[in-house]
Amino acid sequence: MSSSVSLKTSSGLLLDMRLLTANDLADVLLLERSVHSHPWRQSSFEDCLRGRQRCWLAESKGTLVGYVVVAHGGGDAELLNIAVAPSYQRKGIGSCLLQYAVDYVKDHADMMFLEVRVSNRKAIELYAREGFFEVGQRKNYYPTVNGHEDALLMACQL
Template sequence: MSYSIRTAKISDLVAIVDLNNSSNPYPWSERLIEESLNARTSWVLQSDSARPDALTAWLVASNVCGQSELELILVAKDERRKGYAEALLLAWRNWADELKHDELLLEVRESNVAAIELYYKIGFEEVGRRKNYYTHSSGKEAACLMSLFLK
């Protein structure tokens, strides 16, 4: 597994939109992705096996008052379970630690067991739930709220 991680740039917009549309069951609009690239912190991961114009994964986080909150992490469908999400999450954690942030935050669908297990592995703890937060084809489900204190 060979890959590179770097800060996302506005020139990545087309590749991120492609990744979003092919990998996100609830895709963001192109406008929201562009706004995220301009106003938030994000990284892209490109595996050596990916096409030169394609991205393997993307993570975007917002930052305020010593906290950084994961807004979205995407990994290409055919590249999942290879450690790329973990690599991006660790890059995010290291970046926040260098900036002396106090805490990382995220929310995740309660049905996303693989993601929840990964977040626990990295050190996140569940700190609450939002009932009926997410809508999907068969109804609603809760969001698990998770936190990782850095200090």
């Protein structure tokens, strides 16, 4: 799969997809902190630069609007992180990011797994629309302001 591709969302928004570079880290971290209550550290995104996982950015007219991080190995793949800028949510970007990640890993894996906060109904609905189904839960997986929250473990046959 090319590292630079153009896609169109269901709402007609044109996205330019490309791999993360070191120059993108500051913008990615700003987006990460704007959408996640317990954001990834910079070192987690730096792992993408070293090839342990892949991070694709979605840009619209030169503006970072989202990203997706995946890893694969041993016949399985995992969606590690996905985010869409708050002002661009509900425009089909999340679906495009997810489909892009699935297309990348399907030649390397038979199944894709992900964890999602049990309270994140919008994300769970997106994953279900894209063919993911519940396979279990991880107790107290995610940190919260007042403790921990369970994760729903979901999978998709590729």
